Amino acid sequence: MEFSWGSSQESRRLLLSLLFLAAWKAGSGQVHYSVLEEAKHGTFVGRIAQDLGLELAELVPRLFRVASKGHGDLLEVNLQNGILFVNSRIDREELCGRSLECSIHLEVIVDRPLKVFHVEVEVKDINDNPPMFPATQKNLFMAESRPIDSRVPLEGASDADIRANAMLTYTLSPNEYFSLEKPNDDERVKRLGLLLRKSLDREEAPEIFLVLTATDGGTPELTGTVQLLIKVLDANDNAPAFDRTLYVVKLPENTPNGTLVMKLNASDLDEGSNADIIYSFSTDILPNVESKFHIDPITGEIMVKGYIDFEESKSYEILVEGIDKGQPPLSGHCTVMVEVEDTNDNVPVMEFKSLLLPIREDAPLGTVIALVSVSDRDSGANGQLTCILSPHVPFKLVSTFKNYYSLVLDSALDRESVENYELVVTARDGGSPSLSTTASMYVEVADVNDNAPAFAQPEYTVFVKENNPPGCHIFTVSARDADAQENALVSYSLVERRVGERALSSYVSVHAESGKVYALQPLDHEELELLQFQVSARDAGVPPLGSNVTLQVFVLDENDNAPALLPLRPGAGGAGGALSELVSRSVGAGHVVAKVRAVDADSGYNAWLSYELQPAAGGARSPFRVALYTGEISTTRSLDEADLARQRLLVLVKDHGEPALTATATVLLSLVESGQAPKASSRVLAGAAGAEAALVDVNVYLIIAICAVSSLLVLTLLLYTALRCSAPPTEGACGPGKPTRQRVCSGEGPPKTDLMAFSPSVPDSRDREDLQQATGDHPYCHV
Known part of the structure; x- marks a missing residue:
């Protein structure tokens, strides 16, 4: 089977299509591709999305993007099909110069979540640069006396391509005088040269024209030429000679100007002016060498005159000529290879x-x-x-x-x-x-909402006097949220519950932003002594977080209830609410003849009753008295005939509130002879004896109760003061500065829950039942 490659242009296009390499994955998420330089816009490089494991549908949402450091937009990705293609002209020589390895490093970045991939696209060389000589024509001067097989060095061509595309072969146009000396592979500096094969005769051939052709190893081959004009000279038949053809010098970068690189020394076997040598750089020297170095024409010293930067060039090849002053002048040549040593002069x-x-x-x-x-x-x-x-x-x-x-x-x-x-x-x-x-x-x-609002303490105790005005501010709750912005925006609300037959929200409310707690109606100590409820604090995060705090609102008693007289006990005479009793004139001093009974709906001192006998009309001294705390009426002396048969006594019942409230009881006593009221007398005597014993017992209990109340009051004040000092100032606008009593029983309903120290006027169980039936009040919770 035979293949016909056709024209070189067709072969090149076929090579372009065949030289794309498949991509493969390597460690650290790196993907490698290769592409030929000078590929056309749109040339396929690789399926980058597929090779990176990315779905085409997620390229745009995840902000798929490609960045190339320092290489602009040479390559681009089609976000519709995930193909990496050539976007603009890629010149390998412009990117990497003569370096054997040339790659474009791409950073492929996707967000949500953020990921980075590294892609290397190797740029393959094509034979797109022909060999280039430093000049299109070179003039050489040779004495006609130059010996056979003498060598004249030539500057070779350079090829910007690499490897086979830069492997040059040289040919010399046919002639009878010169042959081409080609460099050997083991030579460090591969120099060309002309070898004289036939003696020169200026009179026969004063000028010789030759064409030197350089051909690279690419497909198709590219060539470059230089015309050599050899002028045959007379006389001076010994050229200057250097002791070596190649000198190697190591020079640190950043060497200051004026630093000596080396001193050359050439010798000439001639005499006089034919042996005087002038040193100079060859006309074929590169411009970057001439800008960095200077040679003294007399001494042959090569010195630094420019900035030597390893990152700019790692070596310099200096071609030096030594020309004598003979006529015609002869020259010798050598090469100085300056290898630049890197120093740590670049900051990362x-x-x-x-x-x-x-x-x-x-x-x-x-x-x-x-x-x-x-x-x-x-x-x-x-x-x-x-x-x-x-x-x-x-x-x-x-x-x-x-x-x-x-x-x-x-x-x-x-x-x-x-x-x-x-x-x-x-x-x-x-x-x-x-x-x-x-x-x-x-x-x-x-910030994320990971902190719930927190109160300074889990429970607060609040004291509010009864009969407060509606809408009164009684307390302020405050919770702190450690989060920020909306997550720390706290709002407050009541934790709704039932208080007896009514909803909690009918008693109190809380301001959603400030946390201020308001009493919506006047509170009545006789109806509700303790109102316990919770306030919830919620932040504005998503989802919201919250916590609760408990408020115990104690309703403090005020003296807003006057003493209430109990109804007449069964069997007692009287009309119009007055107490009537028959008293025998034969009773002695201290005999109990009657008893006034009263209660007060208030608590504590406000319910502690005392009894006083009002002076009789006309200033007459009454033979009766009333016990201060029991309300028992007894004789102060023995009764006699001079005492009026009907005695009208006014008893003032007064509590200990500020200001004190009072009630008046009327007692009608009828004095009879001893034989007319035997039952009454025995009852009164028995009652007097029992009352006297009860008075002693009640007074003892009263004293104990008052001491207990006082001790508890002092303890409550101390505890409350300590709590107030340690807690933030949240006292309500209408709450009292200090508590006035201690709660010892609790309850949500109408039953009374205060500590009560009953005075001697408190009735026995039968009397209390009478009071409940008459007033509808509930039993007291007492110790």
Whole structure:
């Protein structure tokens, strides 16, 4: 089977289509492709989305993008099909010069979550550069006396391509005088030369024209030519000669101007002016060499005159001529190879890319926050970089590819502890001494709703006097939320419940923003002594968080109930609400003849009753008295005939409130002879004896109760003062400054729950039942 390749242009197009290489994956997420230089716009490079494991549908939502450091938009990705293609002209020689390896490094970045991939696209060389000589024509001067087999060095051509495309072969146009000397592979500097094969005769051939052709090894071959004009000269038949054809000198970069590189010395076997040598650079020397070095024409010293930078050029090839002063002048040649040694003179360069800020405080470990790239123009150890992160931060640097790092979350964040971090990244090279660069970045921590509002204490005790005005501010609750913005915006509400037969919201309300608690109606101690409820605090986060606090509102008693007289006991005479009793005139002093009974709906001192006998009309001294605390009426002396048969007594019943409230009882006593009221007398005597015993017992209990109340009051004041000092000032506008009594029984309904120290006027169980039936009051909770 035979193949016909056709024209060279068709072969080139076929090579372009056949030389695309398949992509393969390597470690660290790197993908390799290759593409020929000078490929046309739209040339397929690789299915980059498929090779990176990305779905086509997620390229746009995840902000798929490709960045190429320093190479513009040579390559582009079609987001519809995920294909990497050539976007603009790629010139390998422009990108990488004569370097054997040439790649375009791409950073492929996707967000949500943030990921970075590294893609290398190798740029393959094509034979698009022909060999180039320094000049199109070169003039050579040779004495006719030049010996056979003498060598004249020639400047070879250069080819910007690499490998086979830059492997040059030389041919010389046919002639009878010269042959071409080609360099050997083992020569360090591969120089061309002309070898004289036939003696020159100026009179026969004063000028010889030759064409030197250089052909590269590419397909198709490209060529370059230079015309050689050889002028045959007379006389001076010994050319200057250097002791070596190649000198190698090592020169550190950044060497100051005027530094001696080396001193050349050529010798000439002639005498006089024919042996005087002038040193100069060859006319074929490159411009960058001539701008960096200077040669003294007399001494042959080569000195530095420009900035020597290893990163600009790693070596310089200096072609030197030694020309004598003979007529015609003869020349000798040598090459000085200056190898530049790298010094650590470049500080690492750092760049942050794709910052994911701020970062949520609940971000999972391993979240990529930023991409960091570092570079150093030095080489070897001077260009080897290490990156470190300032200590004691919850982040770390993870190497992803060569000098690329990802800044990732290493430990849990808590915005309430640290709101932002200042990170210091240091890149240090391996030179001696090493150079480093630092860069700072601030990482802000975004708040999430992970803290519920918190009250200073779980329970508050509030004291409010009864009969408060409606809408009175009684307390202020306050909760603090450690979060920020909406997550810390606290609103307050009541935890609704039933208080007896009514809803809690009919008694109190709380302002949603300020936390102020208001009493919606006057509170009645006799109806409700303790109102216990909860206030809820909720933040505005999503989802919202909250907590509750308990308020115990004690309704303090005021003296708003006057003493109430109990109805006449069964069997007692009287009319119109007055108490009537028959008293025998024969009773002696201290005999109990009657008893006034009264109660007070208030509590404590406000319900402690005392009894006083009002003076009789006309100032007459009454033979009766009333016990201060029991209400028992007894004789002060023995009765006699002079005493009126009908005695009208007015008893004032008064409580101990401020101001005191009173009630008046009328007692009608009828004095009879001893034989007329035997039953009454025996009853009165028995009652007097029992009353006397009861009076003693009641007084004892009264004293004990008053002492207990006083002790509890003092203890309550001390505890309340301590709580008030330790808690924030939240006293209501109409609440009392100090509590006035101690609660010892609790209840939500009408039963009374205060500590009551009953005075001697408190009736026995039968009397209390009478009072409940008459007033509808409920039993007291007492000790």
